[in-house]
Amino acid sequence: MLLFIAASGAWLFSPYFPLELLRALDSASAGWIAPTLALAVVFGAVELWLLFVPGKQRPAILGWRADALPAALAATLVAWLAMQASVVLASRLGDTPLAWNPGWAEGGLLPGALIAQLFGTALLEETVFRAWLWPQLALRMARRWPARRAWAVALLVSQGAFALLHLPAHIAAGTPSSVLAGVVSGLFLTGIVLALLYAATRNLFFVVGVHALGNAPTLLFEPQGPQPTLVLLGASILVAATWWWWRRLPGKQRHAS
8 A cells, every 4th residue: 555655656757747737627617627536536536446455354344334424524613613703703803904815716726625625635644644554553553562551652753754755745845955854744743633633533534534624724814913723733632631631521421411
C-alpha cells in the first residue's frame, strides 16, 4: 500500500502526469470537479482495492460504518459552525465589518474543494493512515511489546510515514528546503492529533470531516480573528473529549441523562 502511494506520488509530480487535462476538467465544471477529486477516483479506487481485496480488510473494521455517519455529520457541523462563529465574534469585538468570502461567488470553487476532501484526500488518508496503518502496526508490535507501548510506537511510526509521504508534493511545489523540516513536523503533529481524535471517538467519518475542513475551511466570511484551523482544532478536541466521556458513562446513567 505505502509503496503504491509513494509510486503514485512520484508519477503525480512527474512531467508525464496529465495535469492540464485535470485543470481543464476543473475549469469546465466551474470548480465542482477539482483535480484532487479526479485523482481520488483513480488512485483511491486502487488503494481501496488493495485494502479490501489483497489486504482482506472489512470496511467496518476500517471505520466505514453507515451507523457512524449521523453522529459524524452532526459533530463536523458543530466544528464548522464554531469556525464561522469565531469570525463573527472577532468582527463584533473588533468593530470591523463582515465581508462575504468571495470564493462562494466563483462557481463551485469552495464547495468543490470541500467535496474533493470529503470524498477524496481526507477520506483516503484517514482510512489508510489512521484506520489501517496505525492499528496494523500496533498489532504486529504487540507480539513483542506491551500493548500500550506497541500502540504508542505504532502511532509515531504511522504518522511519521503520513508526514514523509507529503514531501514529494512540497518539493515539487518549490517549498524551500529551509522550511521543509517545519512542514514535515507540522504534518506529523497533525497526524497525531487526527489519530487521537479517531481513538477518542471511534468514528472515522468525524475525523474525515475535521481533516476536510482543515484543508478546505469553506468559511462564509473572509477570515478575521483567530486562525480558522486553530478554532477547528479547539472545537474538534472539545467535541472528541465530550464524545469520549459520553461513551465511558455506564449505559443506565447515559440513558438517564
